[in-house]
Amino acid sequence: MADIRPVVGTNTSLTVTGLSTLASATYVASNSINLTTNDPEDLLLDATVATTNTPGTNKQVVVFAQVSDDGSNWSTGPSSGTTTTDEPDLYVVGVIAVNTASTNHRKWFSLASALGFMPKYVRFIFKNDLNVALTSATVNYAEVQRSIV
Numbered sequence: 001m002a003d004i005r006p007v008v009g010t011n012t013s014l015t016v017t018g019l020s021t022l023a024s025a026t027y028v029a030s031n032s033i034n035l036t037t038n039d040p041e042d043l044l045l046d047a048t049v050a051t052t053n054t055p056g057t058n059k060q061v062v063v064f065a066q067v068s069d070d071g072s073n074w075s076t077g078p079s080s081g082t083t084t085t086d087e088p089d090l091y092v093v094g095v096i097a098v099n100t101a102s103t104n105h106r107k108w109f110s111l112a113s114a115l116g117f118m119p120k121y122v123r124f125i126f127k128n129d130l131n132v133a134l135t136s137a138t139v140n141y142a143e144v145q146r147s148i149v
Contacts, residue, residue, distance in 0.1 A: 007147045009038075011046065011140040014124070019049075019137040022128045029079035030139060032071055032123040040143035042112040045124060049096055049137045050104045056131035059099050063109060063126055064090035067119035079125050090125055091115055098130055 016030040035043065049061050064087075066074040077090035093114040096107045112118055128134055 007145050009143040011142050014139040014141050016139050022134045024128050024131050025082050027078045027127050030124040032121050036120050042144035044142045045109040046140040048104050048106040052135045053132035054101050055098050058129040060129045061096045063093040065093050066123050068121040071121040
């Protein structure tokens with residue numbers, strides 16, 4: 001009898017220019033990911049952030065998503081700067097807790113679980129909510145396909 005199993009693809013580096021030095025209360029957007037080529041069932045986001053300064057206040061980096069049907073027209077919400085007015089329009093993907101300085105804080109997120117659907121294109125928005133600047137960061141992603149075994 002055939003068995004359907006998820007197959008996680010290779011980790012791919014995602015460019016997020018400015019994330020590794022992102023100032024407090026500031027947003028930054030990743031490059032977009034085209035999900036129309038392989039039509040994955042899910043996308044796993046692997047984010048690692050750190051600061052050498054003592055985190056204050058909320059002690060977190062918030063991860064959001066913006067989606068698009070054509071790779072040009074994106075759902076509403078801030079993707080840079082410090083204006084929070086349209087933040088509720090962003091899709092919340094999750095939070096990376098950053099409770100201590102000089103430690104890499106790493107977390108995986110499932111895009112399908114966070115959104116409840118898979119878009120054609122996605123880009124991730126990161127908000128530094130630490131009250132201090134980040135001093136390092138890396139972001140990777142992997143597509144999840146279904147395979148019949």
